[in-house]
Amino acid sequence: MATLAQPSLFDAPYIHDLASELEAFSFNGDRTVVEHRNGVAYFFNEFWTARQRQAHSIHEISYRACFKPQLPDFFIQRLTKPGDIIYDPFMGRGTTPIQAVLTGRVGTGNDINPLSILLTRPRINPPSLSAIKDRLDMLDLRFGKVQHEELEVFFHPETLAEIEMLRSYFFRREASGKFDHVDDWIRMVAINRLTGHSSGFFSVYSLPPNQAVSVEGQRRINEKRGQVPPRRSVKDIIFKKSRTLLRDRVPQSGKAILLTGDATNCGLGDATVDLVVTSPPFLDIVQYAADNWLRCWFAGIEAAEVDIAMHKKVEDWTSFTHRVLADLARVTRRGGHIAYEVGEVRNGKVELDSLVLEAAVGLPLDPIGVLVNVQEFTKTANCWGVSNNSKGTNTNRIVIFSRR
Numbered sequence: 001m002a003t004l005a006q007p008s009l010f011d012a013p014y015i016h017d018l019a020s021e022l023e024a025f026s027f028n029g030d031r032t033v034v035e036h037r038n039g040v041a042y043f044f045n046e047f048w049t050a051r052q053r054q055a056h057s058i059h060e061i062s063y064r065a066c067f068k069p070q071l072p073d074f075f076i077q078r079l080t081k082p083g084d085i086i087y088d089p090f091m092g093r094g095t096t097p098i099q100a101v102l103t104g105r106v107g108t109g110n111d112i113n114p115l116s117i118l119l120t121r122p123r124i125n126p127p128s129l130s131a132i133k134d135r136l137d138m139l140d141l142r143f144g145k146v147q148h149e150e151l152e153v154f155f156h157p158e159t160l161a162e163i164e165m166l167r168s169y170f171f172r173r174e175a176s177g178k179f180d181h182v183d184d185w186i187r188m189v190a191i192n193r194l195t196g197h198s199s200g201f202f203s204v205y206s207l208p209p210n211q212a213v214s215v216e217g218q219r220r221i222n223e224k225r226g227q228v229p230p231r232r233s234v235k236d237i238i239f240k241k242s243r244t245l246l247r248d249r250v251p252q253s254g255k256a257i258l259l260t261g262d263a264t265n266c267g268l269g270d271a272t273v274d275l276v277v278t279s280p281p282f283l284d285i286v287q288y289a290a291d292n293w294l295r296c297w298f299a300g301i302e303a304a305e306v307d308i309a310m311h312k313k314v315e316d317w318t319s320f321t322h323r324v325l326a327d328l329a330r331v332t333r334r335g336g337h338i339a340y341e342v343g344e345v346r347n348g349k350v351e352l353d354s355l356v357l358e359a360a361v362g363l364p365l366d367p368i369g370v371l372v373n374v375q376e377f378t379k380t381a382n383c384w385g386v387s388n389n390s391k392g393t394n395t396n397r398i399v400i401f402s403r404r
């Protein structure tokens, strides 16, 4: 039985002065620390936390470098009203548009990888669990033949035969125009269950599901662990994961616009968006194409043809960011906001927030400040700026602009 989840994670009012609100924010009695750097206010606190009210179950699919739903929700609650339009030009698994829809806003998203729409669209107005069960019961995945034997390093031959049957079923349904929202849902779940590190995935033990290893890499994992892929039931795993995703009730009136394209030049009209919440690729630290190759294979997407931004040089990344911000300034209405999440990379040597501020120079965007969400605020309050360790980030730094 689905429980009625609180769609919003915060009981925050719609506000007009975000800077004052961030300054006055207090978590467990800890007031925000404010520092000024080059005339820009930095707000440090634990603004959201894993201990907070749990996010909606529909978000629970993995994607490389995704953010927690608490992040877009923090801004959606404070800066928009129901019916407003929220946009993410780098939507990934669709956290921002989905959280927008759950809170009665219009979710708008874009990503250069067509995989993003396949992961996001089915979760906007999902089918019922009984419709999913009926479709799975109807599907006959037996007696298929393996055509991609190289994938037997991941899957038991009979499991692989089922996966290939399911994959061709989707291609046939699309070609005949019969592909519907139940198929869309089942494909999204299947994409997510391909490889992982537990019996909840189709594969033998592998890297976490958001990081597909190469065939060679998987061969090495198998040798090292002395493992062979066990038999798994594709339909059972899809049903089980569907039940988990649909644990919380989802409103059936979700409105979303989802696009595939380059974030520097999206298809939205001028001044149509109220709030942008986004997180771009961070220099070259995440290999989105390599991480998603198996998912793309399953979905029939030519991964090599997806032009994912990979800027190794800081100046190239800054210039890319300038072009993205220019398009965001175009689509955001006057008085609207942009929350641009970045981290620190290369052992804290590159502070991307400074580069984002630099990239906005000359655009009609006024910096409100940089929100730094620090986990375990009380413990780390005295060591700002030295918190990063290896790849990626362990603080969220969000540069916030208002559209002039």
Ligand SMILES: C[S@@+](CC[C@H](N)C(=O)[O-])C[C@H]1O[C@@H](n2cnc3c(N)ncnc32)[C@H](O)[C@@H]1O
Pocket: 063, 064, 065, 066, 067, 068, 089, 090, 091, 092, 093, 094, 095, 096, 110, 111, 112, 113, 116, 261, 262, 263, 264, 278, 279, 280, 281, 282, 288, 307, 308, 309, 310
């Ligand atoms: C950090 S991830 C975003 C994750 C997202 N916030 C989520 O919660 O899933 C960055 C995304 O940018 C996408 N991307 C890379 N280059 C792009 C471009 N030029 N235009 C649009 N999207 C791009 C990648 O495919 C990836 O999904």
